Amino acid sequence: MLKDPQIQPASYLIKQLPTLTVFVDRTFKIVHASDKWIATFEKDSNNTLGKSIFDVFPEVSHKWKKVLQDCFCGQAKPLGVHKHIDANQTEKWYEWSNTCWYDLNENIIGAIIQINDVTESIENELELEKTKNLLNQQSKSSKTGRWEYDIVSNKISWCDITKAVHEVPMDYVPDIDSAIKFYKEGYSRNAISMALYEASEKGTPWSEKLQITTATGIDKWVLTTGKAIFKKGELVGFSGTFQDINDQIIAHLETKKNEKLLRTLVDNLPLNVYVKDINSRKILANKAECDFFEVDNENDLLGKNNFDLYDAETARTYTEQDIRVMTNLTPILGEELICTKKDGTQTIFLSSKIPLFDENGTANGLIGISLDITNIKQKEKELRNLIDVTSLQNKKLINFAHIVSHNLRSHTANFSMLLDFLHHEECEDEKKKILNMLDSASKNLLETIDNLNEVVAISTNVNLETKEVNLHERITAVKKNLSDFIDSNQASITNNISKKETLKAVPSYLDSILMNFITNGIKYKHPKRKPELTLDLTKEGNFSILSVQDNGLGIDLKKYGNKLFGMYKTFHNHQNARGIGLYITKNQVEAMGGKIEVESEVGKGTTFKIFFNEKI
């Protein structure tokens, strides 16, 4: 009973301790525990006392048994830090310490164990460790070093990485002069000197991309940053970082170079190249494209869509194409397209559009390449015209060859036959008759040759001199020339053409053409009617059309249409029909770039329409 009053107050005292404290006896049984200890480690607070400490911390028993036993022998040692999952299932770190528990007789009766929650500091430490590692790793992988310069001691210190960047041995001792001399002479060295000066004078920090020459003589790009350090307003030094950015800069320069190469290539291609975004707005335009739109700067085109640049119809076509390419994801290649700009100028393009894919494989734009083929098309057209003209000429030539072979041969056949007769003829009268025939055959031949000559002259006259000719005046002149013929046939000619009207024609051809149609109109008059001719002029496109209408016999065009303008073709039983007039007229009209059309009805009359080309 003597002990009890002593113990009881002690036990109560312990109970109230603000720390996690527990008393164990030599059999490891818990004798006292602070309320805080029980609250922290025990779910059931009533059962704590008398329990073995190892029941509470089963995971530590083996190791600590020994430490506690040492303690019971008077040798208290720290128990160290231990992780424990507490009653709330949270992970906690605890630092354990123990001292010997003496009774009044200085006998060790157990151990006093004090536990500190060090979770926070452990976590902080771990965080710090992690940060340190990270920083080291970062600085290693980014090759970022540190440096410091102390003005007072005139000492500069480099970290290992800074040394490595300079490619100096680890025992190298830099000084401020040599440090600056590592910078390449010229821009880099000037820049660092300026930065140091500015920092010391104004306190401005710096961050510069400069070049150094390392100890081994290699040129390198570095990012050097620094700031001045002031103590009580006094400049005492500088500190900063030093990073090897050679790879990045080289890569950057390489990218720049490639970009420039690509740009130069794109700009100098003799093709219009552009890139459009998903809304058909231009996001790139090469020089040819800029030239096409007559702008000096690409920026004047960027952001503009089809409707900003082309006339409505072209813009619609382009937009449809753009959508098609981006929706179907299939390129349009070499499609011929007429492009009309806002100002109305037209260009023919051979254009290709290729979809541009984003990382998801959907099209978010397109690349366009257009070749201006306006000139080629024009040339093609000219060439086709030339082929047409050539084939026409060729046809004429064949026709002419046929005429020559036929018409000249018929005369020579006659000569040969008549001469053969003459050779064998004995009768003088018959001989005379044959000679007369030879004479007429010779005249016929001469006439044929003259006609052919005239045709050749028209066909070969390439340097036609067309003039503006007053049509009314020419008709009046021709009428005057033919006045006897007109009068004797009691013909009337109505000239409906205005006195001001002019035509582009070869004057001599025009006279011949007028002469021919007027005489034809009268010559092939209807036996029951007085010949009446009407002349009119109309315009149609590039042509002035002279129409000559008569009330004569008319021609059966179904029968003779294809032969009407043939050489030596006559259709009426008329003694003066030679079959050469229309052939020559047709040649003359065609030589001036025109044509002749004919409408006719047998018994009613004929209308010839002569087309004069005003664009020749």
Add this chain to the structure above:
Amino acid sequence: MKKFKLISIVDDDPIAIFGIHKMLNLTVECETIESYINGKVALDGLNKRFKDSEVIPDVIFLDINMPIMDGWQFLEEFIKLPITKKIRINIVTSSIDPYDKQKWEQYKDQTHHLITFNNKPMKKEDIAKITKTA
């Protein structure tokens, strides 16, 4: 010498008519030799002969290049006439255009008449040959 009742010449060239006429006189015996100055006149004349049951020619000399109606157009119409008598039609042309020869080949097979092709100038021997087989 073979005797003919009628020989017709269709040609717009009076010299050619004169020549054939003269050569016929020298080689064959023929009651009548008539001439037409183009295909139209010839067709009308021969059609009239056929309709009026007059003498139909045994031989026709036919020029190709003629005004109003040329030799081919004449032939086209003539072979349509229901003449049963086999007539020898001699095309006589100065043309050496292969196209004309083709046309002849074409007409040859379309009729029971005998159609031959000769180039001008005709010789006495040609006339003799033609009239012998007619």
